[in-house]
Amino acid sequence: MHHDETISTLKFGQLCKTIRNHAHKNEVVDDKTRLKTAQVKIQELMVQLAENRDSNSNPAIEERVKEMTIHAETERQRSDDLQNRLDKLQAFVRKRGSVLQLVGSSPGGGRKRSLSQRR
Numbered sequence: 001m002h003h004d005e006t007i008s009t010l011k012f013g014q015l016c017k018t019i020r021n022h023a024h025k026n027e028v029v030d031d032k033t034r035l036k037t038a039q040v041k042i043q044e045l046m047v048q049l050a051e052n053r054d055s056n057s058n059p060a061i062e063e064r065v066k067e068m069t070i071h072a073e074t075e076r077q078r079s080d081d082l083q084n085r086l087d088k089l090q091a092f093v094r095k096r097g098s099v100l101q102l103v104g105s106s107p108g109g110g111r112k113r114s115l116s117q118r119r
Contacts, residue, residue, distance in 0.1 A: 031082055031085065031089070032086065038075050052065045
């Protein structure tokens with residue numbers, strides 16, 4: 001009677017069993033968080049570097065130490081760049097806020113006028 005619908009339903013169920021979901025959490029990361037993460041990574045690399053220097057001399061280890069040193073310096077530079085960028089943005093926001101306060105307290109009831117209207 002409903003043989004075709006049953007077969008179709010079973011095929012659909014079999015197809016659904018093959019579907020795999022890989023869920024992950026979306027994170028919004030600001031500059032301060034990136035900076036903190038970079039600093040933590042630098043510290044970890046420095047600890048690893050110190051541990052590797054204490055071990056026996058081995059060409060493979062020495063090469064790895066060089067790579068880690070370069071990576072640590074790159075991360076430090078990136079961290080410094082992010083800090084500089086953050087400082088500039090904060091200064092801009094502070095300056096922008098003070099300009100907006102001045103404009104809001106200007107004569108004329110705080111009404112903003114274009115340059116052509118002022119002349």
